[in-house]
Amino acid sequence: MAIIMKLSVIILAAGQGTRMKSALPKVMHKLAGIPMLEHVYNRSLELGAEDIHIVYGHGGEHLHDYCSDFDVEWVLQDQQLGTAHAVQQASPGIADDHIVLILYGDVPLIKSKTLKALIDNVSSDSISLLTVVLEDPCGYGRIIRHDGEAVAIVEHKDATEEQKKITEVNTGILALHAGYLNECLNKIDNRNVQGEYYLTDVIQLGVKDGKKIITSQPDNTYEVEGVNDRKQLSKLERIKQQEQVELIMAEGVSVADPARIDIRGELDIGSDSFIDINCVFAGNVTVGRNVTIGPGCVISDSTIADGCIIKPYSVIEKATIDNNVEVGPFARLRPGAHLKQNSRVGNFVEVKNTQLGEGSKASHLSYLGDTEVGSMVNIGAGTITCNYDGANKHKTIIKDGAFIGSDTQLVAPVTVGKNATIGAGSTITRDTEDEKLTLSRTAQKTIKGWERPKKI
Numbered sequence: 001m002a003i004i005m006k007l008s009v010i011i012l013a014a015g016q017g018t019r020m021k022s023a024l025p026k027v028m029h030k031l032a033g034i035p036m037l038e039h040v041y042n043r044s045l046e047l048g049a050e051d052i053h054i055v056y057g058h059g060g061e062h063l064h065d066y067c068s069d070f071d072v073e074w075v076l077q078d079q080q081l082g083t084a085h086a087v088q089q090a091s092p093g094i095a096d097d098h099i100v101l102i103l104y105g106d107v108p109l110i111k112s113k114t115l116k117a118l119i120d121n122v123s124s125d126s127i128s129l130l131t132v133v134l135e136d137p138c139g140y141g142r143i144i145r146h147d148g149e150a151v152a153i154v155e156h157k158d159a160t161e162e163q164k165k166i167t168e169v170n171t172g173i174l175a176l177h178a179g180y181l182n183e184c185l186n187k188i189d190n191r192n193v194q195g196e197y198y199l200t201d202v203i204q205l206g207v208k209d210g211k212k213i214i215t216s217q218p219d220n221t222y223e224v225e226g227v228n229d230r231k232q233l234s235k236l237e238r239i240k241q242q243e244q245v246e247l248i249m250a251e252g253v254s255v256a257d258p259a260r261i262d263i264r265g266e267l268d269i270g271s272d273s274f275i276d277i278n279c280v281f282a283g284n285v286t287v288g289r290n291v292t293i294g295p296g297c298v299i300s301d302s303t304i305a306d307g308c309i310i311k312p313y314s315v316i317e318k319a320t321i322d323n324n325v326e327v328g329p330f331a332r333l334r335p336g337a338h339l340k341q342n343s344r345v346g347n348f349v350e351v352k353n354t355q356l357g358e359g360s361k362a363s364h365l366s367y368l369g370d371t372e373v374g375s376m377v378n379i380g381a382g383t384i385t386c387n388y389d390g391a392n393k394h395k396t397i398i399k400d401g402a403f404i405g406s407d408t409q410l411v412a413p414v415t416v417g418k419n420a421t422i423g424a425g426s427t428i429t430r431d432t433e434d435e436k437l438t439l440s441r442t443a444q445k446t447i448k449g450w451e452r453p454k455k456i
Contacts, residue, residue: 006050006097006098006099007048007049007050007119008049008051008178009044009047009049009052009101009103010055010087010100011037011044011103011104012083012102012103012105013027013054013055013057013060013104014060014080015057015105016058017029019228020230021230025056025060025062025063026106027060027105027106029227031109031227031240032240032241032244032263032264032265033265033282033283034264035066036106036233037054038070039108040103040104040105040108041070041072043103047101047112050098051073052070052073053072053090054070054073054074054075055075055089055090056074056075056076056077057076073090075089076089081196081197082194082197082198083172083196083199083200084185084188084196086199087199088197091181091185094178096177096178096182099119100176101115101118101174101175102172102173102175103173106227107171107223107224107227108227108236108240109223109225109240110223111218111219114218114223118130118216119175121214122175124177125210125211126211126213127174127180127214128174128176128214129150129203129213130171130174130218131150131168131169131216132168132169132224133169133221134167134221137156137164137167137168137169138156140169141153141154141200142156142159142163142164142168142170143166143169143215144163149213150203151204151213152204152207153200155193155194155198155200157192157193158192171218171224173224174199174202174203176206180211181202184201184205184206185202188205222239241261242258244263244267245263246258251269251271252270252271252272252273253270253274253275254272254274254275256275256277260277261277261278261280262281263281264281265282265283265284265285265301266283267281268285269288270290270306271289272290273291273292274293276293276294276295277296279297279298280297281299281300282299282301283300283301284301285301285303287299288304288306288307288308291308292308292309292310294311294313294314294328295312295313296312296313297310297312297313297314297315298314298315299315300316301317302316302318302321303320305321305322305323306323308321308323308324308326309327310327310328311326311329312328313329313330314330314331314332314333315331315333316332316337317333318337319333319334319336319339319351320337320338320339321333322338322339322343323341323342324341324342325339325341325345326344326346329347330347330348331347331348331350331351332349332351333345334352334353335352336352336354337351337353337354338354338356339351339356340355341358341359342358343356343358343359344360344362344363345361346361346364347363347365348364348365349365350366350367351368351369352368352369352370353369353370353371354369354372355373356373356377357374357375357376357377357400360374360375360377361377361379364381365381366380366382367383367384367385368385368396369387370385370394370396371387371398372396373398374398374399374402374418375401376400376401377399377400377403378403380403380408382407383409384408384409386409386411386412394412395412396410396412396414396415397414397416398410399415399417399419400418401418403420404416404422405422405425405426405439408422408423408425408428409427409428410428411429414429414431415431416431416432417432417434420435420437421436422437423437423440423441424439425439425441426438426439426440427440
């Protein structure tokens with residue numbers, strides 16, 4: 001039985017990724033909202049690795065800048081001389097009594113369950129190898145067996161025509177004791193068609209030294225699929241999305257069409273909720289029970305409590321929504337928006353860094369920025385809080401029970417009194433009194449002799 005507490009992981013991420021046609025390192029291209037490399041790093045953490053080593057190459061010098069929060073040792077592979085050479089850049093720094101797991105930064109869908117089974121097969125007398133059976137094994141190293149036992153891996157370019165008929169192939173993922181790995185790496189040469197140092201030669205060396213090669217397989221072949229171009233990345237993206245949707249559906253969430261939803265991060269959603277088509281969830285999103293989310297909504301890094309209705313095409317970013325709130329359609333909640341219980345934000349309303357009190361409403365065509373709105377307030381259509389003077393932001397306070405007439409401008413800093421009424425079409429530049437009507441209008445008049453301009 002492998003000792004997980006003494007696990008070291010080497011992640012190979014030095015490939016140039018030329019087929020991606022991108023200035024971005026291949027392993028930094030995102031799948032389900034996070035870089036492929038981060039998926040592999042997260043699996044390493046889930047396995048309880050004591051140390052993680054990422055091997056990168058030329059063109060990836062800024063890789064660790066993108067992943068500055070990773071707790072890893074970054075190792076440069078100066079020359080691209082093969083997989084064994086890449087592993088050898090990191091392996092000397094690993095304690096001999098550790099188990100080493102070799103992973104790949106462009107194989108993002110590998111599961112912890114698969115890797116745990118692989119690691120558990122490692123002993124002082126064995127090497128653990130992950131293989132997979134493919135209908136079309138072209139391009140992959142073939143697993144050579146003798147009397148049922150794996151004895152070697154032959155790369156496709158080095159294989160005979162008979163060996164190319166073998167459908168069990170090497171995934172490149174293996175685990176063994178670090179001390180023995182280093183012994184093998186010192187013996188590997190590059191006498192092969194490609195002139196590279198193959199990590200697969202460890203298997204032949206192990207057999208020669210009397211080690212047993214124990215193979216295991218993933219539940220699904222896509223777990224070991226690598227990404228070399230954008231088409232392959234797109235294929236794995238849909239597989240990952242399908243997996244995530246199936247998980248939330250198993251927890252009691254209804255989804256109108258599982259093929260038309262994207263979860264680009266973490267979505268924690270309660271039972272009896274419903275998600276309509278073409279919704280995107282990014283970052284960390286928490287949604288309560290019995291929530292309805294209409295089509296075309298984009299929700300990121302936000303919390304939505306029980307019983308809410310999010311109507312179509314609303315955009316919600318870094319916002320907090322309490323119980324039984326209605327949002328939209330076509331509403332935008334920006335960072336710092338907090339809608340309290342039973343409040344409502346309607347169509348074409350934008351809310352930023354604003355608290356909307358319990359039972360308050362802004363039903364249409366308004367902007368509320370840097371505002372504190374009390375309870376049971378009515379914000380009329382076209383109301384704007386003028387929070388920016390060109391240099392600094394200022395706050396608007398609207399106290400409980402206030403009624404703001406349509407097409408009002410509240411020029412911050414300003415306070416609207418409790419139960420105050422603001423007449424439609426007003427521009428308010430000073431604090432208003434409680435319980436009073438305040439308005440700013442000129443007397444209506446008709447200008448005689450005026451003619452509408454005409455095109456010349």
